[in-house]
Amino acid sequence: MHLSNGRVLVTGGAGFIGSHLTERLLADGVDVTIVDDLSNGDADRVPEGATFIEADLTEPGVLDGRLDDIDLVFHLAASKHVDTDRPHGQFDDNTRMTRNILEAMADAGVTEIAYTSTSTVYGEAPRPTPEDYAPLEPISAYGASKLADEGLLSARAHSHDLTVWNFRFANVVGPRLRGAVIPDFIEKLQDDPETLTILGDGRQEKSYLDVEDCLDAMFHVVEHADDAMNTYNLGTRTTTSVDRIAAIVADEMDLDPDFEYTGGERGWTGDVPKMRLSIEKLSALGWEPTRSSDEAVRRATREILAELD
Template sequence: MELRNKTVVITGGAGFVGSHLADRLVADNEVRVADDCSNGDPDWVPDEAELLRGDLTDPDVVGAAITSDVDVVFHFAADKDPARDDVEQYRFNNRLTENVLERMDEVGVENIAFTSSSTVYGEAPRPTPEDYAPMEPISIYGASKLGEESLLSVYANTHDFTAWVFRFANIVGPRLQKGAVIPDFIHKLREDPETLEILGDGRQEKSYMHITECVDAMCHVVEESEAAFNVYNLGTRTTTSVNTIADIVADEMGIEPDYEYTGGDRGWTGDVPRMRLSIEKLSALGWEPEQSSDDAVRQATRELLEEH
């Protein structure tokens, strides 16, 4: 599906990933953003895009956002806190996706792209391919994403939808909000440049991908893959430890803090301490990341320091 001269809806389009996608698409498409701005900033939405502010659990809001002239919905709206240990997060995220899919079906919109997460795999062997099984998420967030993927699969297989599911590694870059490791380290070190508290033991090791490459990969997959239900991992071939992130942030800030650890092998209940996704399927489709995980972390650190 060529992303040119289309009417595009981005739910959660005022957030980190959604606003960067809007920036990318707005030059060649009519872009409509639907967001309650609880996890984003209306100032991040490009001026050329239409912004509808509201909660997508409200039928009136989803009805105004998704109309029969829409060509594709990028569904990014969600409660995105991976450390939240509350089953209401599962209900809320699945309710959002149910509302979006039902409205699309009602008005005849059949193309949807969805941001999922590596957390759907749980603690899986690395590198983890898209067809790894059994899927055993260990967090409510991961369970909610897997539930939403299942809904998209149903609509792709029984309602003639085309669905693209993106299982993200850790995406970093400008506009990344507090709660993610890089902005958290920056905030802590500005408060106290002498000491940095690190959750867990610092050995947690994951793949980090810069937002510009993430958006490029998503657009490539939508334009090049043609199955009814398309699932792709998005990440890099390398990983970065939490200790290395701390070293990079401290280096970019020109300081040498002491590290203090909270202990244990993970940062919070439900945290997957080690993650690296297989991107062989993405590579076979003709897209490769240019940056390593460390490169993405360093670029994002510089951008976030300049941003604040």
């Protein structure tokens, strides 16, 4: 599918990735409608030129009449906190949103959807983890909800003439990112330049993907993969430890703090200590990231520092 000059609905379009995605779509001449309840997003992030609808996608019927002229849905909206005190509610919210979207698409005759899943569907898998790794055993309600959503999408794709592009993300970083390790370290060091408290033991090591690379990969897959269910890992071939992130942030802030650790191999309940996705399938489709994990972290640090200045 070619995205230029079409009509697209973006759920979660006022969020971190969603706002960047909307800007890219608008620049390509796409007519964009955003649906977001602003629980994770910010109305100030809605780009000029997009139609904005504030609505709770867990409620049935909120998309009635909204999809009649839509060519493609980008479904990014989700309850995202991995360490949640309401795991069953989070699972219910995420799967209900996807079910409501699929029902609205069916009613409107929309047959194409791009879905943002997550590396957490793999649980604690060997690295690098390919898309066909099994069994998938997520260790958080968030990962379980994303895996359940993938099942709903796959069933509809194989039985109701739906085309799905399913993206399993690494950790995406860049401007507007909040509530993640880089902005957390920045804010802590702004409060106390002498000491930085790090969750876990600092050895957690994951792949970090620049948001612009993420968007490039998403667009490439949508335009070049045409199976009913197209599942692709989006990440880098490299990883960055939490200790290394702390060192990069401190360096960019021209600080030399002492590191203190809360202990244990996980930063929080449901945290996967080691994660690196295989991107061989994506590479075979003709796409490679332009920045390593360390480079993505450093660039994001500079951008977030500029925003918070």
